[in-house]
Amino acid sequence: MESFIYIYMNDSNYTFTAEIELENEDNTEINDELHPRYWTNHGYVYSLGDGIIVVYGLYNVTAGEMVLFSRANIIGMALNLTSDYVGVLPFDDEQYITEGDVVNRLNKLMSVPVGTALLGRVVNPLGIPIDGKGDLDSSKTIEYKFVEVKHQVLLHVLK
16 A cells, blocks of 8 residues: 655644545555544644644554654653544653644654663653763663553551
């Protein structure tokens, strides 16, 4: 299946339109600007506000999955899932993200590095050092852990 997407953005009011040409199994042409077969792994920024970005599309995204705002090269985490929209928490300043920006799934649950290499270091929420001491020491232990992990709950009943 061959697909093409043409994206037109107007900088004055951030309107977004797209032409998508897809061929289905019957070799008939589909020409629909928001065809669900394209927007399953991609989406576009619909609105911004209060630290949460509403993204149209991303139909196959799961809660806690990492997404990439392509133009700004900013990673975010999908949180609020609805049938048409996804609420995304960006892990960088959202001033670089504008309405109409394309968002892609990274097919990876949100995870951060943990281990002895991070001891004494200052890192951002993604585990990237921001203290000016260079990259993490690869000779020390670094492993990746999921951010949202279900832990066993222990209850102690007082008598």
